[in-house]
Amino acid sequence: MEGEGNYTYIYTYSGKKYLVPKTIKNLHTHLNNDDDFIRVHKSYLINTNHIVDYTDVDRTIKMAGGKEVYISRRKSKEINRKLSNVL
Numbered sequence: 704m705e706g707e708g709n710y711t712y713i714y715t716y717s718g719k720k721y722l723v724p725k726t727i728k729n730l731h732t733h734l735n736n737d738d739d740f741i742r743v744h745k746s747y748l749i750n751t752n753h754i755v756d757y758t759d760v761d762r763t764i765k766m767a768g769g770k771e772v773y774i775s776r777r778k779s780k781e782i783n784r785k786l787s788n789v790l
């Protein structure tokens with residue numbers, strides 16, 4: 704999921720893209736009980752079940768639908784720790 708102000712783009716496994724009128728913070732709050740979703744950047748929320756590739760050097764995650772997501776510098780250590788348990 705990619706936040707754009709008061710809207711969020713939801714990218715599917717098949718590569719489709721949907722725009723919903725909710726903030727990424729709102730969606731993250733609703734999905735907070737699900738450990739599969741993690742916030743990797745202020746604009747990105749990902750489902751760890753759909754990670755295809757992760758590169759620590761340039762802090763990018765490639766998702767199953769082809770989308771590349773960038774990890775913020777501030778969250779990189781925390782994300783490395785979480786992804787080491789998942790991958």
